[in-house]
Amino acid sequence: MEVLNFLIWPFAACVLLILIHAYFGIHILERGIIFVDLSLAQFVGVGIALSFFFGHDGIQRYVFSITFAVLGAFILAFSRRIAKYTNIEAFIGVLYIFSFAASILILDRSPHGLEEFKSILNGNIIWVEPQSVLYTFILYFIISIPHIIFRKRFLELSRNGNGGFLWEFAFFLSFAIVLVKSVQMAGILQVFAFLIIPALIGRLFTREPIRVLITGWLLGLASSTFGIAASYKWDLPVAPVIVASLSMLFFLVLLIIALFKSRECRGETEKGL
Numbered sequence: 049m050e051v052l053n054f055l056i057w058p059f060a061a062c063v064l065l066i067l068i069h070a071y072f073g074i075h076i077l078e079r080g081i082i083f084v085d086l087s088l089a090q091f092v093g094v095g096i097a098l099s100f101f102f103g104h105d106g107i108q109r110y111v112f113s114i115t116f117a118v119l120g121a122f123i124l125a126f127s128r129r130i131a132k133y134t135n136i137e138a139f140i141g142v143l144y145i146f147s148f149a150a151s152i153l154i155l156d157r158s159p160h161g162l163e164e165f166k167s168i169l170n171g172n173i174i175w176v177e178p179q180s181v182l183y184t185f186i187l188y189f190i191i192s193i194p195h196i197i198f199r200k201r202f203l204e205l206s207r208n209g210n211g212g213f214l215w216e217f218a219f220f221l222s223f224a225i226v227l228v229k230s231v232q233m234a235g236i237l238q239v240f241a242f243l244i245i246p247a248l249i250g251r252l253f254t255r256e257p258i259r260v261l262i263t264g265w266l267l268g269l270a271s272s273t274f275g276i277a278a279s280y281k282w283d284l285p286v287a288p289v290i291v292a293s294l295s296m297l298f299f300l301v302l303l304i305i306a307l308f309k310s311r312e313c314r315g316e317t318e319k320g321l
Contacts, residue, residue, distance in 0.1 A: 058276050058286065061176045061184065065234055065242050066268030068188045071195070072223055073247030073264065074257050078206040081136055084124060085243045087144035088220075089227050089236045091120040093168045094147050096232065097154040110228065117224035125217040128209055170287040171235025174279055180233060187229055191222050203257065238287040242268055245294045249301055267297060 076084060095116030099109040123143070130139055151168065195202055202219060205211040230239045246264030254260060275290030 055276055055280060057176050057178055057181055058174050059272060060181050061173050061233060062272035062276065062290070063269065064181070064184050064188055065230060065239070066246065066265055066272065068192065068226055069230070069239065069242040070246045070250075070261055070264035070268060071192075072226070073243040074260055075202065075206040075219070076243060077247055077251060078203070079127075081127065081140060082244060083137065083144065084127075084140050085223075085227070086236065086240045087140045087147065088117075088120050088124065088224055089231050089239055090144050090147035090151065092117050092224065092227050092231055093236060094150050094154070096168055097151040097158075101154050101158050109232070113228040113232070114225070117228050118221065121217060121220035121224040124220045125213055128216070168231065169235050169237055170285055171231070171233055171238060173234045173238065174276070174286045176233060184229055184233065188226065191226055194218070195222065235287050237291050241291040241294050245298050249298050252301060252305055267294070271297060 072085075076082065092113055095112040095114075096109065099112040124140075127136055127139075130136060201211065201215065205215055205219060227239065234242075246268045247260055249267055250260035250263035253263060271290055271294045274293050275286055278284060278289050278293075279286035
C-alpha cells in the first residue's frame with residue numbers, strides 16, 4: 049500500500065502529460081515539423097539553465113522559463129514564412145543546436161551544472177509531489193479550453209495553414225507554456241517521446257484525429273505504467289525507461305504492420321498469377 053501511495057503521483061503526472069502531448073503530437077505530425085517540440089523544449093531549457101545559473105528557484109524559475117517560451121513561440125509562429133526561404137526542419141535543427149549549446153555554456157558556470165543538465169533532460173517525475181500534479185492539471189485544463197472550443201480551426205491551421213500570424217502564435221504559445229511545466233517535471237526526453245511516438249503509432253492504423261488520439265493515450269498509459277514500475281523495481285531512471293519502451297513498441301508495431309502488408313501483397317500477387 050505504501051508503494052502504491054508513492055507511485056500514484058508519478059503515474060498521475062504521466063497521465064496528464066500523455067493526455068495533452070498526444071493531442072499536440074497530432075498537430076506537429078500534421079505540420080511535418082517533427083523536431084519542433086525538441087527544439088522548443090530545449091529553448092525553454094535555456095531559461096531553466098539561466099535560473100540555475102542565477103540561483104533562482106520557484107516562481108523566478110517560471111519567469112525565466114515563460115520568457116523563453118514566449119520568445120520561442122514568437123519565433124516559431126513565423127515558421128511558414130521561414131519555410132519560404134530555407135528548409136524549416138533545418139531551421140528548427142539549428143534552433144535546437146543553439147539552445148543545447150547555450151544551455152551547456154550557461155550550466156558550465158553553474159556550481160552543479162552536470163546534475164542540473166541531467167535534470168533538464170530526464171526530469172524527476174518519480175519524485176513529483178501531489179501539489180505539483182494539481183498545478184499541472186489546472187494549467188493543462190486552462191490551456192485545453194481554447195483548443196477544445198477552436199479545435200476545427202486549429203486542425204485546419206495545422207493541416208492547410210489556413211490562419212494568420214495571431215493563430216499561429218496562439219498555437220505555439222499554448223504549446224510552449226505546456227512545455228514549460230512538462231520539461232521541469234518530466235524532462236525533455238520524456239516530453240518529446242510523449243509528443244511524437246503515441247501519435248505516430250496511432251497514424252499507422254488511421255488518420256482520423258480522435259482515433260489517433262485514443263490510440264496514443266492508451267499506448268502512452270501502458271508505457272508509463274511499465275516505465276514507473278520498472279524504474280521502482282530495478283532502480284532505473286524513469287524517463288529513459290518510458291522513452292525506450294515507447295520506442296520499442298513503435299518499432300514492434302511497425303514491424304508487424306510491415307510483415308502483414310507484405311504477406312497481403314504476396315497473396316494478391318499469387319492470386320493474380
